[in-house]
Amino acid sequence: MGIxxxxxxxxxxxxxxxxxxxxxxxxxxxxxxxxxxxxxxxxDALTVVIDGxxxxxxxxxxxxxxxxxxxxxxxALHPIFRDLIDHPAILPLVVDVxxxxxxxxxxHLDVRPPMQPENAQRALGARDSFFPWHSDAPNYxxxxxxxxxxxxxxxxGIYLTDLTQHNSGAICVVRGSHRRAQKDEQGNYLIDPxxxxxxxxxxxxxxxxxxxxxxxxxxxLSGHARKCLYYGYHHRWIRPSDYDHQEPTTLAGCTPxxxxxxxxxxxxxTNYNGxxxxxxPTSRYWRPTLEDIPVKAWAEQQLAA
Numbered sequence: 279m280g281i282x283x284x285x286x287x288x289x290x291x292x293x294x295x296x297x298x299x300x301x302x303x304x305x306x307x308x309x310x311x312x313x314x315x316x317x318x319x320x321x322d323a324l325t326v327v328i329d330g331x332x333x334x335x336x337x338x339x340x341x342x343x344x345x346x347x348x349x350x351x352x353x354a355l356h357p358i359f360r361d362l363i364d365h366p367a368i369l370p371l372v373v374d375v376x377x378x379x380x381x382x383x384x385x386h387l388d389v390r391p392p393m394q395p396e397n398a399q400r401a402l403g404a405r406d407s408f409f410p411w412h413s414d415a416p417n418y419x420x421x422x423x424x425x426x427x428x429x430x431x432x433x434x435g436i437y438l439t440d441l442t443q444h445n446s447g448a449i450c451v452v453r454g455s456h457r458r459a460q461k462d463e464q465g466n467y468l469i470d471p472x473x474x475x476x477x478x479x480x481x482x483x484x485x486x487x488x489x490x491x492x493x494x495x496x497x498x499l500s501g502h503a504r505k506c507l508y509y510g511y512h513h514r515w516i517r518p519s520d521y522d523h524q525e526p527t528t529l530a531g532c533t534p535x536x537x538x539x540x541x542x543x544x545x546x547x548t549n550y551n552g553x554x555x556x557x558x559p560t561s562r563y564w565r566p567t568l569e570d571i572p573v574k575a576w577a578e579q580q581l582a583a
Contacts, residue, residue: 294580295370300486304375308456309475309487315367316482321438327358328438328505332389347389351520352507353540354528359385363509363539368434369573370580371486372511375432378573379566381541383431384510384520390447390495391503398445402474403467403494411452411467413460414489414510416519425459427490431512435477435485438505442478447498449485450476456490467492514538514563514571534572544572 296304303310316324332347341347353360362368363382372380393408403411413427420427441448453473461467469492476496477485487493489510498504512518524540534544543550543562552560562570 294374294577296374304486304488306457307453308491309451309453309485311477311479312367312371312484312486313480314482315484316436316438318482321481324358324507325438325505327356328387328389331355331387332503344391344393346391347387349387351385352387353382353385354521354524355387359387359507360528360532360536360540362436362507364533364535368484368509369535369539369576372432372434373573373577375486376511376513378577379514379571380511380539380573381514381518382509382520382539383512383516383518384433384508386508386520388506388508389503390498392500393447393497395499397497398499402450402496403469403492407494408497409495411469411492411494413455413492420490422459425461427456427460429456429488429490430516431489431510433485433487433489433508433510435487436507436509437477437479437483437485438481438507439502440481440500441504442480443500444476444478445496445498446478446500447504448477448479448496450474450494450496451485451487452492455492456488460492511539514541514566515561535576538571538573543570545569 300310331349335341335347335349336345349355353363363385397408400407403409414431414433415427420430422428435449437448440446451474452469453475455469455473459468479485510519518541521541523542529537529540529542532540534546537546538544542548543566549555550562552558552562568574
């Protein structure tokens, strides 16, 4: 299924943000890059918060100098992470790809310090490596059609450190792997080295990608930690992976658009199963009203601007 038909399956509206080339690359390659998505001041502000969290976590959990740090549902950790979910450079891309009936599936923060050189001795993505090849999926996997994973979700990867050098901890994706069966009959991944793309980018760059792409991470042999954020979006009728419902402290002060993206009804109401759940339960995620999905009105305003 191409990107145009995917978007139309969720919402019928004109193109919002993507260029024709970005649309083609997302459909055929499974990803595209957006340089300078974040400003230098935004990168600095995020880095200050991340460094503080990392220092605290290292002390509390006795992390060694080479131990990585990952925090899930990072939107609940600090408002600076929560407020990225509808960043003006991010949300138009997401809505253009997935439509407006969406929410956050996952949000996570990764810090990968420089590693021991022996990590580079194993093949990239090997099963016994520190980061094997995989595509994102729930336990027991997504349903497939002839081995191909239907388009279920997307992620925005935001890179805050210099990853322009080989083996600096950058993600690698297998171009086009979302369009075909990924394993042979023995369960081995089918990867043509010519399709492997190491995402060597400057700080502030974003990777917009389908999480059904096979991906891995290079060892970080640079002189600095690799720091990045990932935000995964999917349709609201799929359950998120990092949370059931966000805590009131995370939802406090959110706009209706942010409430929707955080898995709530945009109205702020909590009658998730309708007004008569014992007699006629009707999930407002399955059958939302316009008031439940303010991202629709937001998208229409963007198109009219």
